Amino acid sequence: MNYKTVIGLEIHAELLTNTKIFCGCKNEFGGDVNTHCCPVCLGLPGSLPVLNKKVLEYGISAGLAFNCDIARHTKMDRKNYFYPDLTKAYQISQYDIPLCENGFVEIEKEDKTTKKIRIRRIHIEEDTGKSLHDTTGDTLLDYNRSGVPLIEIVTEPDMNSPEEAYKFLEKLKEILLFTEVSDVKMEQGSLRCDVNIDLIREDGLKSNIVELKNLNSFKAAVKAMEYEVKRHIELLESGQNTVRETRRWDDSENKTISMRSKESVQDYRYFPEPDVVDIHVSEELIQKIKSNLPELPDQKRERFIKEYSLPEYDSRILTASKEISSYFEEVVKSFNEPKMVSNWIMTELLRRVNDECIQLSDLKFDKEDFIELLKSISEGKINNNAGKKVFRIMFETGKKPQDIIKEEGLVQVQDEGTIREIIQNVLNNNPQSIEDYKNGKQRAFGFLVGQIMKESKGKANPQIVNNILKEIIDNM
Incomplete structure (x- = not known):
């Protein structure tokens, strides 16, 4: 029989504010354990949270970038549950009146048509602490992350394959990077993704929804979804069904493992957070944030194709991050050969940057040196192969291109x-x-x-x- 896969996502993105959501502690990854926390982070008796206005503004920025309606009046709510790293035994979040609702993101399908993935809500909340398990089997707690501001992005179940979910996640990551509200570094935990998945058979039989957690990369998310699709089908075909539960992905075993039964809304016993005042969002603030939104990836992609006559492939690579697209445009301002610049960025620069796992800001040579190298090739002073050799030495040592050309005797014979x-x-x-x-x-x-x-x-x-x-x- 045929099956339809139904996938919805819940994405948590840490916000790039200087301080935490309800106190003045540093919002910064790393640092010695329990050095970025205070009585508010720890939920000590008598401490009172005060909402960081920047968190609200970043939440609105994300909502506008994802085509959401922004609530003019909203509030914080208390979500009750117990985890070892949740000191208060409750989390300050949002429930019935989220900051942002009814948004969407468009993804491109394999047949080049677009599909709209609806976003049900985006709300702001605080992060929990972190459990650290040592070699003796003891669990220690680090509260540096407790109180770090988050947005939770909840989609409608509009994705019908792991591939569509992957494309959505890539698009979402791009948009968050361009708006600069989050650095979306999954390896540091600043972007986390949970998956809700079930299947519908052509005769109407449904499997129970399963939630997937502990997905530390988009590739892991795709593998976990593919595994669950297969598992759901096998159970239904054998006359069984899935259990409504939360499962985790085990990379070493390449399979999902049951963690616990899935909670329902009633389990959280939501009620309005009494220690945080209600939030009123003015039209003036929304318009101010909207006017300051940067050019988003899709818009930039189309502009690169039209303005620089670049192929769609080049445009997609160059607009994969704000850093790369800005670098390209700054180089083209001084060296107006867009296709040549694009080729060198894609083939030489990004290849080496990716191999070394560094950022463009970490390069040992200046942008002006890169421009000088391209000019030397374009003017025929050196050929393309010599240019690649010069670039390699520039990348490794930071030397000036003209010095390398002289030292290596690479000047092209023109006579x-x-x-x-x-x-x-x-x-x-x-x-x-x-x-x-x-x-x-x-x-x-x-x-x-x-x-x-x-x-x-x-x-x-x-x-x-x-x-x-x-x-x-x-x-x-």
């Missing part, structure tokens, strides 16, 4: 007289290739060009070589 002498020597030693070319064998011409470049140690200008070689042979 026609010198090139004619080299060509004549090669022709004298390869009479058969001349005859082959005259008999219509085009590969012979390429062979001769290769011999000339070898004779010149790669320094002869290839365009001049081609022009003079053709002229000489045609006149023989």
Whole structure:
């Protein structure tokens, strides 16, 4: 029988504010354990939370970027549950009046059509502490993360395959990066994703919804979803059904493992948070935030295609992050050859950056040095292969391109007289290739060009070589 997969996502993104959501403690990844916390973070008796206005503004920015309606009046709620790293035994979150509702993100399907994934809500809340398990089996608690501001993004169950969910997550990550409300570093826990998944058989039989947690990468999320699709089908085919539960993904075993039964809303016993005043959002604040929103990935992608005449593929790579797109545009301002800049960023720069796992801001050479290298290639001072060698040394040492060109003796031979002498020597030693070319064998011409470049140690200008070689042979 045929099955329809139904997937909804819950994404938690930590916000890039300087301080936490309800106190003045640093909002910063790392640091010695329990050094970024205070009585408010720890939920000590007598401490009172005060909402950080920047958290509200970042939440509105995200909501607008995801096409949401922004609530003019909202509030914080108390969500009651017990985890070892939740000191108060409740979390300050939002329940019935979220800050943002009714948004959407459009993804591109395999057939190039677009699909709208609806966003049910985006709300603000505090993060919990972190449990640390040592080698003796003891569990220690670090409260540096407690009180870090979050937005939780909840989608409608509009995704019908792990691939669609992956595309949505990639799009969501791009938008959050461009709006600069979160750094979305999954390895540091600033972006976390939970999956709700079930299947509907063509005769109407449904599997029970299963929640997947502990997904530390988008690839892990896709693997977990694929595993669950297979597991749900096998159970239904055998006359059984899934249990409504929360499961975790085990990377080492490549399978999901049951954690606990899934909670319902009633289990959390929500009620309005009495220690935080209600929130009133003015139209003026919304318009101010809207006017300051940056150009978002889809808009930038279309502009790059039109303004710089780039292929769609190039445009997608260059707009994958705000850092890369800004770097490209800054280089093009000084060196107006967009396609050449695009090629070098995609093939040489990003390859090495990704191999070394660094940011563009960590490069050892300046943007002006990169521009100088591209100009040297474009003006024929060095050829493309020599340019790659120069770039490698720049990347590894931070040396100036002109210094490398001189030290390595890479200046391209432009003098026609010198090139004619080299060509004549090669022709004298390869009479058969001349005859082959005259008999219509085009590969012979390429062979001769290769011999000339070898004779010149790669320094002869290839365009001049081609022009003079053709002229000489045609006149023989």
